[in-house]
Amino acid sequence: MLKELSELFWTFAKVGVMTFGGGYAMLPILQREVVENKQWATDEELTDYFAIGQCTPGVIAVNTATFIGQKKQGIPGGIVATLGVVFPSLVIISILAGFISSFSHLPLVINAFAGIRVCVCILIFNAVVKLWKGAVTNKLGLIIFLVVALGSMLFDISPVLFVILAAILGILLVQIQGKNNGKEASAK
Template sequence: MKILGEMFLTFMQVGGLTFGGGYAMLPILQREVVEKRGWATDEELTDYFAVGQCTPGIIAVNTATFVGQKQAGVLGGIVATLGIVAPSLVIISVLAGFINTFAELAVVKNAFAGIRVCVCVLIFNAVCKLWKGSVKSKLALAIFAVVTLGSLFFDLSPVLFVVVAAVLGICLEQFAPAARKSKKEGEV
């Protein structure tokens, strides 16, 4: 029960203190889940982000569900999910009645403009940390380049990019050992 309580409070904190949507939660999830609590490794969290992007729903909620399930089974997944969505439900319910009144105020517009810039920096920092744990070989760099260029020049579903990256990873790893073996045999 202790882990469930800690999980609920941790994910409630992430959900309540993060502005800007699912991607804005990624750096905070990385710090809380990997660095502080050790509930996942950077590699596992990257995998959760990838699968969370491909499955219906919000990436941060899906990631919380995966982490919770890993730590405490189905009940852990449910508790983590409830923890991350509870603050949003409460805040949105309260704000719904006031949003039309305040949305056009200059101070509110300026505050959100500042928050958007901050969120971009937080996402960039998370990407840099994830880069170190994910792009460890020339093959991984090649996949990164293909997916980056594809996402810049084509308006395709992120699911397609994940599937293509998975297929490339499988293919490149299947053929790379054979190429390395032939190269070594040629040197001998």
Template structure:
């Protein structure tokens, strides 16, 4: 891939980074918009794959997802460039705040603004989940997996790794048992 395209990759992921308010999940609606809808670099299904793998592998989910998309587009260099892109805004913003405004989080206006933003992020995540749902819950077995994992993660505190691994096993089992009939 040419330097210009790597530049686009870096800038796009910097944009994603700066518009993410919260954890890796808050990044999902922004990724859908910038990477799936605007650029067409990945599909909704691929994003869910990346999140699933990102849950069970080391590190921050936002970083894992950026590396995945970058690698798909431009190999090893792409993976590294996209990841540096998503990290870049944090480096600048946090350094400035740490140096100049260490009581930033206590400012009343910041607290009010973020209380509002959290509500908005909820709606954006719900909308993102509805989009993913249409692509990933495609039949009865996938509906059962969705409901089981949702209920278990709401009412128990087991690691997500277990759910992802069990669902992967269930996928293979269901498909092979179904084929034998």
């Protein structure tokens, strides 16, 4: 138990230290460490956790860590994985804040992050391609993806709204499919 918990802690600390920016930048790192290396979750589960993290309170990175930790080792796992993901922030910020007050104005930092931003775009693109297989499985999925991606980019709509509407749509579909079962079968 202790060994598993310490593995959870350090794996998520590693994910935390390699995440730059918001929760989404964490996705490619999570895919590599948690899905491919440790096989603690699948790509599909990651998309589920991100969707839930969108409409529940708190930082998405933290919510995802709690989910995966809970799945592996119950409640202690959830807590330990979450502490792991915030641990590097605590150490790094406490060190930096003590020394440099205008860290982000240094030319070195500005130029490095302009480069990192390009990389984060490509990594997120690759992550979306990987998620695509499990997430967009039919025409309806494609339509939802396009509406959400464009809607969220072009208009100032809260992600929470998209997530709630999608969940309602999913629930309504069960009703509709229940009624049109015959049609559905012949369409396939």
